[in-house]
Amino acid sequence: MSKSKLGFQRQPYYLQDQWIEHVRWSDSYSMKIKLIDDQHMEILRFVNDLLNNKEETEADKHEYFKDVIGRTVLYIKNHFATEERIMLATRFPGYEDHKKAHNGFTLTVIKSAKDFEDGKRLVLTNFTNFLRNWVLAHIAVMDVLYIKHFKRFNICCTMSDTGLSTEDIVNAAFEQPGSDLHLCPVCRGLYYSQQSVEDLEKEWNTVAANH
């Protein structure tokens, strides 16, 4: 494999020919929160990248996985931070357990990356299987627990409910400043609601105080 095909400069794997979607997104994975769904979809794409590995030599395999694992881990850490930030801001009662699950995953990944760097064989296959199984199980068992809780808060992370795209909302904000658009107290993004800011703040404080 030529050097130009390696590293961050190259075309994303999912745009390459013969890329197979081994793990397909399904509606049953949806948290009905656009921000989270987008991140979960991206994580599945990383898993598929790893499953699409076709490098033949050990050196190419090493390079491939080093690249994909690095980007996967960074992305997942960012995703965990997003979930944990919303959990904390909304006083989600399952925060501690959920954070423990995230931390357990992070520790395993750090160990796998170290084994990989130490040149241990078969770790890569194990890592890919672990990643796929962990992500799917975590979404199905742990992440689903926060859906109902998050939905009680009118946070921008639920803006998919409005039927408007992020772009529509941002455009509308410029056209009609302050109309039905508000700043999310969790992620500081814009969200759409016909309630007044005062009412939203009251609702927010009442729900948060009950946890």
Ligand SMILES: [Fe+2]
């Ligand atoms: Fe999670």
Ligand SMILES: [Fe+2]
């Ligand atoms: Fe998640």
